[in-house]
Amino acid sequence: MALVVILDDRVTNRNIFAKLAALIEPGVDVRAFGDPVEALGFFESVTPDLVVTDYKMPGVDGAEFTRRFRALPGCGDVPVVVLTVYEERSFRLNALEAGATDFLQSPVDHHEFLTRARNLLKLRRQQLALARRASSLESELRDSSDRLAQVIDTVPAMISAVDRDGRCIFVNAYHASLLGAAPEELLGGAPTRLFGLHHGDRSAALDRLVFQSGAALPSYEEEFITSAGERRYFLTSKAPLRDAAGVMTAVLTTALDITDRKRAESHLRHLAHHDALTDLPNRSLLHERVRHEIAQARRSGAKFALLLFDLDRFKGINDVLGHHIGDRLLKAVAERLVATVRETDTVARLGGDEFAILQTNVAVVGDGMDLARRVRESLSVPFLLDGHEISTSASIGVALFPDHGFDFDDLLKNADLAMYRAKSDGRDGTRAFAEDMDKKARAITVLDSDMRRALAKKELVLHYQPQVNLASGRIVGAEALVRWRKDNGDLVSPADFLPQAEESGLIVPISEWVLNEACREAASWTRDGLPPLRVAVNLSAIQFRKQNVEQVVLAALAASGLESGRLELELTESILLHDTERVVHSLRALQAHGVTFSIDDFGTGYSSLSYVRNFPVNRLKIDRSFIHNLREDGNDVAIVRAIVNLGHSLNLDVIAEGVETAAQVGHLRAEGCDEVQGFYFGRPMPAADFIDLVRREAVVAQTA
Numbered sequence: 001m002a003l004v005v006i007l008d009d010r011v012t013n014r015n016i017f018a019k020l021a022a023l024i025e026p027g028v029d030v031r032a033f034g035d036p037v038e039a040l041g042f043f044e045s046v047t048p049d050l051v052v053t054d055y056k057m058p059g060v061d062g063a064e065f066t067r068r069f070r071a072l073p074g075c076g077d078v079p080v081v082v083l084t085v086y087e088e089r090s091f092r093l094n095a096l097e098a099g100a101t102d103f104l105q106s107p108v109d110h111h112e113f114l115t116r117a118r119n120l121l122k123l124r125r126q127q128l129a130l131a132r133r134a135s136s137l138e139s140e141l142r143d144s145s146d147r148l149a150q151v152i153d154t155v156p157a158m159i160s161a162v163d164r165d166g167r168c169i170f171v172n173a174y175h176a177s178l179l180g181a182a183p184e185e186l187l188g189g190a191p192t193r194l195f196g197l198h199h200g201d202r203s204a205a206l207d208r209l210v211f212q213s214g215a216a217l218p219s220y221e222e223e224f225i226t227s228a229g230e231r232r233y234f235l236t237s238k239a240p241l242r243d244a245a246g247v248m249t250a251v252l253t254t255a256l257d258i259t260d261r262k263r264a265e266s267h268l269r270h271l272a273h274h275d276a277l278t279d280l281p282n283r284s285l286l287h288e289r290v291r292h293e294i295a296q297a298r299r300s301g302a303k304f305a306l307l308l309f310d311l312d313r314f315k316g317i318n319d320v321l322g323h324h325i326g327d328r329l330l331k332a333v334a335e336r337l338v339a340t341v342r343e344t345d346t347v348a349r350l351g352g353d354e355f356a357i358l359q360t361n362v363a364v365v366g367d368g369m370d371l372a373r374r375v376r377e378s379l380s381v382p383f384l385l386d387g388h389e390i391s392t393s394a395s396i397g398v399a400l401f402p403d404h405g406f407d408f409d410d411l412l413k414n415a416d417l418a419m420y421r422a423k424s425d426g427r428d429g430t431r432a433f434a435e436d437m438d439k440k441a442r443a444i445t446v447l448d449s450d451m452r453r454a455l456a457k458k459e460l461v462l463h464y465q466p467q468v469n470l471a472s473g474r475i476v477g478a479e480a481l482v483r484w485r486k487d488n489g490d491l492v493s494p495a496d497f498l499p500q501a502e503e504s505g506l507i508v509p510i511s512e513w514v515l516n517e518a519c520r521e522a523a524s525w526t527r528d529g530l531p532p533l534r535v536a537v538n539l540s541a542i543q544f545r546k547q548n549v550e551q552v553v554l555a556a557l558a559a560s561g562l563e564s565g566r567l568e569l570e571l572t573e574s575i576l577l578h579d580t581e582r583v584v585h586s587l588r589a590l591q592a593h594g595v596t597f598s599i600d601d602f603g604t605g606y607s608s609l610s611y612v613r614n615f616p617v618n619r620l621k622i623d624r625s626f627i628h629n630l631r632e633d634g635n636d637v638a639i640v641r642a643i644v645n646l647g648h649s650l651n652l653d654v655i656a657e658g659v660e661t662a663a664q665v666g667h668l669r670a671e672g673c674d675e676v677q678g679f680y681f682g683r684p685m686p687a688a689d690f691i692d693l694v695r696r697e698a699v700v701a702q703t704a
């Protein structure tokens with residue numbers, strides 16, 4: 001509802017205009033005053049929408065009233081119509097200068113009064129609407145710039161601007177907080193105040209560059225030490241700041257805090273170069289350090305050593321005590337190694353139980369051997385882990401730069417050859433690389449590929465050595481022994497290729513072939529009219545680790561058609577020593593099918609007696625070392641007697657191997673030994689010769 005105020009010192013006029021004003025629009029509120037001072041007092045608390053005032057009034061005229069009215073709060077834009085009888089321009093000018101909006105000449109035309117009053121009220125309403133909109137826009141703007149300021153202050157970035165004089169004209173709260181200051185304290189300061197001495201000078205130089213070129217600079221990474229002494233990392237960029245006219249006035253520096261990203265990257269880099277279990281450098285970091293050492297050594301002529309080793313019998317510890325203890329042992333070993341070497345040396349874990357040490361500042365290979373001795377001494381003190389006292393040792397290979405190799409791969413390979421030699425020389429020792437080791441290794445590689453070819457080209461053959469029952473004097477079986485018949489007809493002894501086949505794992509396919517071939521040939525003997533002879537086949541410990549022996553044996557029996565009771569498997573200590581539970585399980589399953597077992601080389605192992613108790617064996621095979629001097633050596637006599645008695649008291653048969661003389665036969669018969677095998681009855685021979693031998697024996701028996 002509009003409020004219209006009429007001001008006139010004459011009552012008649014006042015009443016006329018008040019009545020007229022009431023016609024301006026429905027619901028209009030009209031207030032009439034005769035005294036300008038009283039009206040101004042009213043306006044202190046109420047703002048009208050239209051004021052109609054007489055010009056000529058005693059004391060305060062219309063111009064003065066208008067001036068005072070305009071000075072009141074909220075009254076600057078209210079339309080003021082001045083009524084005057086004067087026609088002179090000076091009155092109008094006075095009134096206009098005082099802020100009047102319009103004039104009406106007395107006597108006033110009523111129609112004109114109403115039309116002007118309505119237009120002015122309409123204008124007033126539009127003004128008010130505009131003012132409201134402007135005020136809401138203003139507050140929105142204020143809100144959004146407050147928000148922007150907040151964002152700028154809290155974003156994890158140092159944001160600042162400097163002018164052409166290199167003075168700070170803006171800095172955000174985040175930047176200031178890293179300096180332990182308030183933004184106001186930094187304003188007007190030099191870049192050194194913002195970025196520290198070193199970075200400040202550089203920042204100032206780059207700012208000058210931006211001012212000169214008028215272009216932004218590519219981002220760059222930099223470190224920054226906060227006032228609290230914390231090292232943080234930033235990705236900084238610089239860009240020109242221009243005013244509305246496009247003139248460059250300042251350089252804006254935005255440095256994004258990338259500390260977390262840098263730390264994550266550095267953590268990832270650490271993971272990529274370190275072993276997760278021990279936190280020692282891994283192979284890749286060792287490689288990098290060796291490369292660096294080679295580059296230095298080339299310049300200075302210095303030498304360094306690479307030591308390579310693994311823990312003797314670690315697999316056994318892992319298998320018996322579990323991976324948890326195995327892991328703890330590796331960690332404890334790592335700690336001892338680090339404590340043994342100098343700070344300039346690198347201890348690395350290459351995987352499993354394999355460690356390497358890069359020993360710097362070495363003069364001769366003896367220095368590497370000395371360190372190896374210290375390493376072995378440190379490992380010789382038993383480890384106490386979870387109540388277990390664990391002893392371990394290491395076989396260490398040493399290679400020297402440049403004597404034993406010019407690059408990482410060569411040095412590692414040669415240290416590996418030396419380690420291999422240390423192992424084959426009886427473990428818990430150290431060997432330095434020597435040229436002949438390489439030759440041997442090459443020979444082994446050649447042998448390896450030759451053996452693979454031999455398997456593929458079917459160059460392996462089986463020979464059979466008869467086993468004779470002492471009571472009947474008849475051949476009751478044969479041991480199948482593998483040979484390698486080379487292209488040129490040479491026969492290679494298993495002693496010359498099986499140890500390497502064990503190392504390379506080729507023993508698994510070789511043994512499988514032997515088993516299948518022995519079953520196939522033995523099955524054919526009965527078809528050829530021979531009595532149902534037993535065939536003994538040697539198994540390798542590796543087979544039990546790498547394949548399901550039970551399945552392989554049953555498959556060989558099924559494929560050949562051999563009765564399972566005619567197959568005997570010879571077990572050695574190396575089979576019975578590891579993973580006992582799994583081995584016993586397989587043997588019992590095969591025994592249930594009728595397969596029999598003998599313990600080979602009986603009497604030579606550390607715990608032969610426990611094997612007899614734990615494993616489902618049928619026969620003990622006395623090692624030939626006890627047979628060789630049987631008549632001369634009282635100890636051997638006692639051992640043979642003890643084994644025979646032990647076997648018989650446990651319901652086991654006893655067979656003696658390596659029987660070469662009639663005297664040995666007589667002695668064994670006297671001791672009650674059940675069976676014999678040895679050169680005296682026949683060397684291992686081709687299958688055809690063995691069949692002939694059995695047939696001849698049958699003829700002799702028939703004719704006798």
Ligand SMILES: Nc1nc2c(ncn2[C@@H]2O[C@H](COP(=O)(O)O[C@H]3[C@@H](O)[C@H](n4cnc5c(=O)[nH]c(N)nc54)O[C@@H]3COP(=O)(O)O)[C@@H](O)[C@H]2O)c(=O)[nH]1
Nearest residue numbers: 481482493494495514538539540657658659660678679684
């Ligand atoms: N896992 C497998 N091992 C096998 C296989 N074939 C053979 N072998 C093992 O190789 C070692 C050497 O075997 P070999 O040269 O055949 O020697 C055997 C006999 O020739 C030898 N022997 C037999 N009688 C005598 C004798 O009176 N005197 C004497 N000095 N040597 C003799 O003994 C070897 C058989 O020994 P054993 O197996 O302990 O009964 C040897 O360890 C073989 O086991 C195979 O297929 N798989």
